[in-house]
Amino acid sequence: MVEIADRLADVGGVVGVCLGGSRARGAHSPDSDYDLGLYYRPPLDIGALRLLAAELTGEPVEVTEPGGWGPWVDGGAWLTVDGHRVDWIYRDLDRVHRVWEQCLAGRFEIGAQPGHPLGVYSHSYAGELAVGRVLADPGGELRTLRERTAHYPEPLRRALVDNARWEAPFILTGARKGAARGDSFHVAGCLFRAVGVLVHALHAHDGQWVLNEKGAVRAAGELAVAPTEFAARAHALFSALGPAPAALDDAERLAAEVITAVHDTAGD
Known part of the structure; x- marks a missing residue:
């Protein structure tokens, strides 16, 4: 992949290339994709990228x-090179810098993006570099x-923990209203959102980056701060989706335990 990365770096607009995903973390299987983040500044020479991809x-x-796949995962290509799946994923480098400044200030945003049902948390941009391989x-x-993103910002940690303290109970209250109406769709969405908020709080407490939803519940359950059997209990909430009060009882208990576990980072 280094040879491909070097050739990509010669394309107009490309500032650098970073390997991400499971292969950067050393958690890949033989058939895992190679995720290559193409960090660029406009104008990006798409014609040159197309020629290189075809070659x-x-x-x-x-x-x-840029923008072809949405506002956050903003474009790229899916290739098969010598039998391996290689994904090119654009990253506007100036936007990455702006997001990092937001992280240092304890701010984050959540953007809608195809393929990301929980939404893209803006600080994942910083996390991709922190855990990736240039x-x-x-x-x-x-x-x-x-090097800067290797140190998880304390203001961001507090912001994500504070967010969980109010949002998880709030959205589960909304789920109960949906359950009373028999609105399984709304209840399922609330449960998914609540678990996602808790996952981000647990990771933030431990200073660990969350890049997307895939495997995030399992990873949260492995953190020292996680409640007992967090992952199993979280997944069980979705085993029989429907407006079942028992599932909401379980969700509220789980949320309370996470909030108690991470409360010390909220500045009380």
């Missing part, structure tokens, strides 16, 4: 313009930013 795969490949970085900018 690597031996056939024309759809390579999007493959190409001619100017050294990615490595410098990666």
Whole structure:
């Protein structure tokens, strides 16, 4: 992948390339994708990317313009190179810098994005660099930013914990109203959102980045601060979706335990 990354770095607009996902963490299987983050500044030479993609795969490949996949995962391409799946994923580097400044100030936002049912938490941009592996970085900018993101910001940690303290009980109250109406769709959405908020709080308490929903509940359950059998209990909430009061009772107990476990980071 280093050779591909070096060639990508020669494309106009590309500042550097970072390996992400399970392969960067060393948690991959033999058939795992190679996720390559293309950190760029406009204008990005899409024509050159298309030519390189066709050369690597031996056939024309759809390579999007920036914004082609949505507002947060804002474009790229899916390739198969020598039998391996290789994903190019755009990242506007100036936006990454702005998000990092927000993290330092204890601010975050959640954006709608296809493929991310919980939404994209803005600080995942910083987390991607923190846990990723820089493959190409001619100017050294990615490595410098990666060194900064290695230290989880205390203001962000407090913000995510504080958010869980009010949002989890609030949304579960809304779920009870949906259950009273027999609105299983609304109840399921509330439960999913509540668990997601708790997962982010647990990770923040431990200074660990959450990049997306995949595997996040399991990872949260492995943290020292997590309530007993957190992952199993969280997954059990979705085993029989419906407006069942018992599931909401379980969800409220789980939320209370997480809030108690992380309350010391809220500045009380």
